[in-house]
Amino acid sequence: MRAFTYERASSVEAAAKAAASNSQARFIAGGTNLLDLMKLEIETPTHLIDINGLGVDKIEGTQEGGVRIGALVRNTDLAAHETIRRDYGLLSRALLAGASGQLRNKATTAGNLLQRTRCPYFYDTNQPCNKRQQGSGCSAIGGFTRQHAVVGTSDACIATHPSDMAVAMRALDAVVETVKADGSRRSVPIEDFHRLPGDTPHIETVLEAGEVVTAVTLPPPVGGKQIYRKVRDRASYAFALVSVGAVIQSDGTGQVAVGGIAHKPWRIATAEAELPRGAKSTADALLADARPTEQNRFKIDLVRRTLGAVLTEARG
Amino acid sequence: MASPIHLELSRPQLLISSVVTSVVTGTAAEAATAQSPGAEMPQNSKVSMIVNDERHEIEVDNRTSLLDALREHLRLTGTKKGCDHGQCGACTVMVEGRRINSCLTLAVMHQGDEITTIEGLGEPGNLHPMQAAFVKHDGFQCGYCTPGQICSAVAVLEEIKAGIPSHVTSDITAAAPLTTTEIRERMSGNICRCGAYSNIMDAIVEVAGTRA
Numbered sequence: 001m002r003a004f005t006y007e008r009a010s011s012v013e014a015a016a017k018a019a020a021s022n023s024q025a026r027f028i029a030g031g032t033n034l035l036d037l038m039k040l041e042i043e044t045p046t047h048l049i050d051i052n053g054l055g056v057d058k059i060e061g062t063q064e065g066g067v068r069i070g071a072l073v074r075n076t077d078l079a080a081h082e083t084i085r086r087d088y089g090l091l092s093r094a095l096l097a098g099a100s101g102q103l104r105n106k107a108t109t110a111g112n113l114l115q116r117t118r119c120p121y122f123y124d125t126n127q128p129c130n131k132r133q134q135g136s137g138c139s140a141i142g143g144f145t146r147q148h149a150v151v152g153t154s155d156a157c158i159a160t161h162p163s164d165m166a167v168a169m170r171a172l173d174a175v176v177e178t179v180k181a182d183g184s185r186r187s188v189p190i191e192d193f194h195r196l197p198g199d200t201p202h203i204e205t206v207l208e209a210g211e212v213v214t215a216v217t218l219p220p221p222v223g224g225k226q227i228y229r230k231v232r233d234r235a236s237y238a239f240a241l242v243s244v245g246a247v248i249q250s251d252g253t254g255q256v257a258v259g260g261i262a263h264k265p266w267r268i269a270t271a272e273a274e275l276p277r278g279a280k281s282t283a284d285a286l287l288a289d290a291r292p293t294e295q296n297r298f299k300i301d302l303v304r305r306t307l308g309a310v311l312t313e314a315r316g
Numbered sequence: 317m318a319s320p321i322h323l324e325l326s327r328p329q330l331l332i333s334s335v336v337t338s339v340v341t342g343t344a345a346e347a348a349t350a351q352s353p354g355a356e357m358p359q360n361s362k363v364s365m366i367v368n369d370e371r372h373e374i375e376v377d378n379r380t381s382l383l384d385a386l387r388e389h390l391r392l393t394g395t396k397k398g399c400d401h402g403q404c405g406a407c408t409v410m411v412e413g414r415r416i417n418s419c420l421t422l423a424v425m426h427q428g429d430e431i432t433t434i435e436g437l438g439e440p441g442n443l444h445p446m447q448a449a450f451v452k453h454d455g456f457q458c459g460y461c462t463p464g465q466i467c468s469a470v471a472v473l474e475e476i477k478a479g480i481p482s483h484v485t486s487d488i489t490a491a492a493p494l495t496t497t498e499i500r501e502r503m504s505g506n507i508c509r510c511g512a513y514s515n516i517m518d519a520i521v522e523v524a525g526t527r528a
């Protein structure tokens with residue numbers, strides 16, 4: 001790990017300002033992704049801004065009847081919160097399907113959204129990777145791609161976003177609240193928060209330099225059957241190959257986002273309109289633009305079957 | 317000017333920083349020059365924490381994980397380093413009453429925190445019931461994962477009692493039942509290379525007072 005200086009931020013505004021004035025600075029929340037990457041020298045900040053003391057760690061109701069989740073709320077506390085369990089069960093389920101008990105006790109809402117890909121070539125500093133080193137090439141293309149994305153990919157990067165929580169947030173129409181370095185605030189719909197790789201896979205979100213995530217809000221509860229189904233190589237403690245997060249109403253309509261297949265949680269309005277017609281037509285529409293490799297073509301079938309299982313469970 | 321501490325890395329720190337010594341040397345030299353806006357700030361910090369009911373003040377390189385602080389600075393070597401990347405659970409300790417992986421958190425981030433390690437749970441002659449149950453049921457072979465397993469197991473029973481749901485809880489709006497399925501899922505962050513899992517389960521089940 002490279003050496004770094006360390007400060008505890010005293011306010012959100014101060015944290016944003018400090019980060020914007022130093023391109024080598026990073027925020028640290030739970031630290032479970034950042035420190036992992038720093039040990040491997042994939043992330044090499046020379047300054048860390050500890051944001052754990054900022055007080056943005058509460059879950060409260062919004063005026064509209066939804067819920068505001070502080071950026072520093074731990075994944076365990078979010079999953080176990082009474083309102084979330086009752087009204088946003090999909091979110092609890094997705095969180096509980098991720099990582100381990102120890103990690104969820106540390107991991108935060110914002111850190112989880114901003115966790116980086118698990119592409120093995122991104123982790124191997126001996127291999128070219130456009131996300132790690134801009135312009136160096138993509139080792140996954142032409143390499144081992146079983147875990148990689150099948151849709152929304154580019155010639156520069158075929159990595160997936162590994163978060164389970166983000167898939168639920170996407171299906172539930174979450175909005176990310178931030179404070180910028182100049183003190184201004186903005187609200188970014190989660191749909192626009194994560195980027196597709198394009199020519200710049202190293203830029204993963206729309207966050208600007210120094211911008212701090214302060215909260216994620218959810219709209220008023222939509223009811224329905226809320227299901228998160230994660231398919232992985234082990235029954236516990238493994239990242240998803242494919243996951244489906246869905247809210248299905250009694251008339252068969254609903255909201256559905258898919259994880260493990262793209263650079264961001266994958267949700268398509270026209271596909272959702274197919275939900276009452278069943279898993280096949282919905283999956284076909286979700287993956288209409290898919291460009292799988294020989295090794296990850298199985299994800300196309302897996303999405304359809306996982307969605308089928310979800311719809312069956314929702315009817316039951 | 318950066319603190320000279322980087323040029324005087326102790327042997328344990330060298331081993332911890334990287335397996336390739338030449339890389340560490342290069343890093344240290346670079347770190348001394350690569351400071352820009354943070355230049356006046358130190359790369360080491362004083363931190364005070366309460367470990368097993370005893371207050372300790374230590375000065376650490378900012379890079380020091382809580383795990384290394386416990387092992388190398390406080391000589392509490394019961395907590396083990398398996399993967400150093402949050403994957404195995406050998407480094408599990410309780411911070412402010414919650415189990416975490418001590419390898420994936422910095423010591424400087426724990427100013428004032430209360431930490432309980434395997435040594436704090438109980439010691440020979442005065443074992444914690446979970447420690448005694450692991451001995452009775454042979455919940456280990458080599459023993460390397462054991463401190464982490466025991467800390468996790470104690471926390472798991474607390475988490476179930478506190479009503480925290482898990483991936484296998486069928487109704488997350490109700491209290492999670494105290495079953496072996498629940499315990500197994502919640503222990504999945506603790507890997508045992510020797511495969512002592514069934515005896516580990518027997519030990520936890522006995523302490524939980526539950527039936528399979």
Ligand SMILES: Cc1cc2nc3c(=O)[nH]c(=O)nc-3n(C[C@H](O)[C@H](O)[C@H](O)COP(=O)(O)OP(=O)(O)OC[C@H]3O[C@@H](n4cnc5c(N)ncnc54)[C@H](O)[C@@H]3O)c2cc1C
Nearest residue numbers: 029030031032033034098099108111112114163164213402
């Ligand atoms: C072994 C292992 C298994 C895992 N398995 C899973 C899994 O199955 N599913 C899953 O979804 N995840 C999994 N994870 C990932 C885990 O969920 C993330 O590491 C965690 O959510 C990151 O949160 P954090 O608070 O620790 O982030 P940090 O490591 O503190 O931060 C991550 C990034 O976010 C930035 N950041 C943090 N907070 C803010 C903020 N408020 N504003 C702006 N930027 C911010 C940081 O600068 C950093 O770049 C696993 C991790 C490990 C180590």
Ligand code: SF4
Nearest residue numbers: 119129130138157158
């Ligand atoms: S897929 Fe993306 S992250 Fe993986 S090697 Fe290619 S550029 Fe890097």
Ligand code: FES
Nearest residue numbers: 398399400405419
């Ligand atoms: S040493 Fe911390 S999880 Fe393996």
Ligand code: FES
Nearest residue numbers: 457459508509510
């Ligand atoms: S007893 Fe050897 S690793 Fe668990």
